[in-house]
Amino acid sequence: MTSENAPAPGSEITLRVNGKPHTLYVDHRRVLLDLLREDLGLTGAKKGCDHGQCGACTVLAGGRRLNSCLLLAVTLDGAEVTTVEGLGGDGEETHPLQRAFLDRDAFQCGYCTPGQLCSAVGMLAEAAAGHPSHVTDPAAPSGRPVALDRPEIRERMSGNLCRCGAYPGIVAAVEDVIE
Amino acid sequence: MNGFGYLRPTTLQEAAEAYAAHPGARYLAGGTNLVDLMKLGVERPAFLVDVGALPLDGIEELPNGSLRAGATVRNSDLAADPRVRDRYPALSQALLAGASGQLRNAATTGGNLLQRTRCPYFQALDKPCNKRDPGSGCGALEGVHRDHAVLGWSERCVATHPSDMAVALAALDAEVELYGTDGTRSMPVADFHRLPGEHPERDTEIRPGEIVTGVLLPAATAGMPSAYRKARDRASYAFALASVAVVLRLADGAIEHVGLAFGGLAHKPWRARRAEEALRGAAPTPAALERAVDLELAAARPLEENAYKVPLARNLALDVLGRLAPAPAVA
Numbered sequence: 001m002t003s004e005n006a007p008a009p010g011s012e013i014t015l016r017v018n019g020k021p022h023t024l025y026v027d028h029r030r031v032l033l034d035l036l037r038e039d040l041g042l043t044g045a046k047k048g049c050d051h052g053q054c055g056a057c058t059v060l061a062g063g064r065r066l067n068s069c070l071l072l073a074v075t076l077d078g079a080e081v082t083t084v085e086g087l088g089g090d091g092e093e094t095h096p097l098q099r100a101f102l103d104r105d106a107f108q109c110g111y112c113t114p115g116q117l118c119s120a121v122g123m124l125a126e127a128a129a130g131h132p133s134h135v136t137d138p139a140a141p142s143g144r145p146v147a148l149d150r151p152e153i154r155e156r157m158s159g160n161l162c163r164c165g166a167y168p169g170i171v172a173a174v175e176d177v178i179e
Numbered sequence: 180m181n182g183f184g185y186l187r188p189t190t191l192q193e194a195a196e197a198y199a200a201h202p203g204a205r206y207l208a209g210g211t212n213l214v215d216l217m218k219l220g221v222e223r224p225a226f227l228v229d230v231g232a233l234p235l236d237g238i239e240e241l242p243n244g245s246l247r248a249g250a251t252v253r254n255s256d257l258a259a260d261p262r263v264r265d266r267y268p269a270l271s272q273a274l275l276a277g278a279s280g281q282l283r284n285a286a287t288t289g290g291n292l293l294q295r296t297r298c299p300y301f302q303a304l305d306k307p308c309n310k311r312d313p314g315s316g317c318g319a320l321e322g323v324h325r326d327h328a329v330l331g332w333s334e335r336c337v338a339t340h341p342s343d344m345a346v347a348l349a350a351l352d353a354e355v356e357l358y359g360t361d362g363t364r365s366m367p368v369a370d371f372h373r374l375p376g377e378h379p380e381r382d383t384e385i386r387p388g389e390i391v392t393g394v395l396l397p398a399a400t401a402g403m404p405s406a407y408r409k410a411r412d413r414a415s416y417a418f419a420l421a422s423v424a425v426v427l428r429l430a431d432g433a434i435e436h437v438g439l440a441f442g443g444l445a446h447k448p449w450r451a452r453r454a455e456e457a458l459r460g461a462a463p464t465p466a467a468l469e470r471a472v473d474l475e476l477a478a479a480r481p482l483e484e485n486a487y488k489v490p491l492a493r494n495l496a497l498d499v500l501g502r503l504a505p506a507p508a509v510a
C-alpha cells in the first residue's frame with residue numbers, strides 16, 4: 001500500500017508528441033492515454049473502454065498503431081508519438097484520410113473517429129510493408145505489399161469499434177485514400 | 180491501482196536479479212494483459228521489470244534449420260515474418276486470428292504464452308475464483324460457463340487458455356525456452372501449460388522469476404503443410420470458442436506425420452494425441468479422419484452451457500484435416 005505521505009513511485013521521461021519534445025515526471029501508473037489527455041491537453045485520443053476492447057484510444061507510437069490505454073507511459077521514454085492532432089503535420093492542414101472521412105460521412109457522433117483515423121494510417125503502412133491479415137490468402141507471396149480490398153480493410157480495422165455503425169463510410173473513406 | 184517501482188534492464192541477469200530482489204515483482208512485456216489486469220485489481224505488482232530492452236527481439240535461423248523467435252518479438256512481426264509464413268503457416272494464421280491489429284503490435288511472444296484466462300469470474304474481484312483466490316470456489320462451474328472448458332477441467336476450475344498462438348505452437352512441436360537464476364531450460368509448448376487439477380492458480384510450469392526468452396520452431400515441422408481455423412462469436416477481434424491447428428504430411432497416400440491441437444476447449448492447448456495415434460500411417464479417408472477425431476473428443480465432459488463446443492471442434496478439425504489431407508481418389 002502506498003501511504004498517504006509517500007509519493008507513488010514515478011520517473012522522468014522525455015517523449016516527442018506530434019514532433020514536440022516533452023519532458024515530464026510520470027507516476028508509473030500513468031498510461032499514455034491519460035498522459036496525452038490530462039497532462040498535455042491533447043484530448044483527440046478518446047477513452048472508450050480503457051481495456052483494449054474498442055480502439056478509441058489508438059495512437060501511433062514508434063510508427064505503429066497502439067492502444068494507448070494499455071501502454072504505461074514510463075515505458076515510452078524516448079518514443080515518438082503521433083495523435084490525431086498531429087496527423088496533418090504541424091499546420092492546420094488535414095490529412096488526406098481526414099478529408100476522405102468528411103467526404104464519405106464516415107462518422108456520426110465522432111467519438112471513435114480519432115482512433116479510426118490513427119488506426120487506418122497505421123494499417124495502411126502495415127499493408128504496404130507486406131504484413132498479412134487474417135483474410136489474406138495464405139498462398140500470397142510473403143513480404144510484398146498487400147492489396148487492400150474491402151474484406152482486407154474491414155478485417156484490418158476490426159480493432160476499432162463504432163457504436164454509431166459508420167462502418168460503410170469508414171471503409172469507403174479508406175478506399176478513397178488507397179486509390 | 181497501487182504504486183509500483185519500475186526498471187527496464189538490458190541483460191537477462193539484471194532482470195532476474197531485479198525480480199528476485201523485489202517481492203511482488205512481475206515482468207512487463209507489451210502490457211496488453213498485465214496492465215488490463217492491474218486496472219481490474221486482479222494483478223497488484225509492487226514492482227515491474229520491463230523485458231522490453233532485453234536482447235530478445237529477434238527471429239533467427241539456427242544451423243540445424245530451426246527458427247527461434249525471441250520473447251519480445253511482437254505478434255504482428257512474428258505473423259508477418261516470411262520464414263514463419265512459408266514454413267509454419269499455422270503459426271502465422273493463429274497469430275492473425277487473435278486480438279486486433281493494434282493489440283498484435285504490442286503483444287509479444289512471451290506475453291502471449293503467459294496471458295491469463297478471460298474467465299469473467301477471474302476478472303471480477305467480487306466473485307469467487309480458485310485461480311485468482313485459491314480456495315474461494317469456482318464461480319463459473321455453477322454459473323455462466325458457455326465459453327469454458329469441455330476437456331481436462333477439474334471441480335476447482337473450468338477455465339480455458341485464451342491464446343491462439345500457443346495452439347499452433349503446440350501442434351508444431353515448438354519448445355519454449357526459459358532463463359532463470361539457476362540456468363536455462365526448455366520444454367515443449369504442449370507441456371508448458373497445465374491442466375487445472377488441484378492448483379488452477381498455476382497456469383504453466385514456469386518457476387517464479389523465470390523469464391521466457393523465446394520459442395523454438397523445430398526443423399522437423401518446417402515446411403510441412405499446416406493450418407489454423409478458429410470459430411468465434413464475431414468475424415474478428417474475439418476470442419476462440421473453439422479452434423484447431425493441424426500440421427500434416429502425407430507419404431505414399433498415408434499420413435506420415437500429424438500434429439493436431441485444439442484451442443478454446445481446455446485449460447491448455449489440447450494436443451490430440453489419441454487422434455494423432457489413430458491417424459499415423461492411415462490413409463486419410465473421411466471415415467478414418469472422423470474416427471480419429473471422435474476418439475479424441477470422446478473424453479469431452481461438457482458443462483451445462485457449452486455442449487455445442489464438441490460438435491464445433493469436431494467440424495473444425497475435420498475441415499482442416501480434410502483440406503491438408505485430401506481423401507484418396509476412389510480407384
Ligand SMILES: Cc1cc2nc3c(=O)[nH]c(=O)nc-3n(C[C@H](O)[C@H](O)[C@H](O)COP(=O)(O)OP(=O)(O)OC[C@H]3O[C@@H](n4cnc5c(N)ncnc54)[C@H](O)[C@@H]3O)c2cc1C
Nearest residue numbers: 052208209210211212213277278287289290291293343391
Ligand atoms: C480486447 C482483447 C482481445 C484479445 N483477443 C485475443 C485473441 O483473440 N486471441 C489471443 O490469443 N489473444 C487475444 N488477446 C490477448 C493478447 O494476445 C495478450 O494480451 C498478449 O498476447 C499478451 O502479451 P503482452 O506482451 O502484452 O503481455 P503482458 O501483458 O506484458 O504480460 C502478460 C503476462 O506474461 C508475463 N510475461 C510477459 N513476458 C514475459 C517474459 N518474457 N518472461 C516471463 N514472463 C513474461 C507477464 O508478467 C504477465 O503475467 C486479446 C487481448 C485483448 C485486450
Ligand code: SF4
Nearest residue numbers: 298300308317336337
Ligand atoms: S473457471 Fe477457473 S478462472 Fe473461472 S471462476 Fe472458476 S476457478 Fe476462476
Ligand code: FES
Nearest residue numbers: 048049050055069
Ligand atoms: S480505450 Fe483503449 S481500447 Fe478502448
Ligand code: FES
Nearest residue numbers: 108110162163164
Ligand atoms: S461515429 Fe459514433 S462511435 Fe463511431
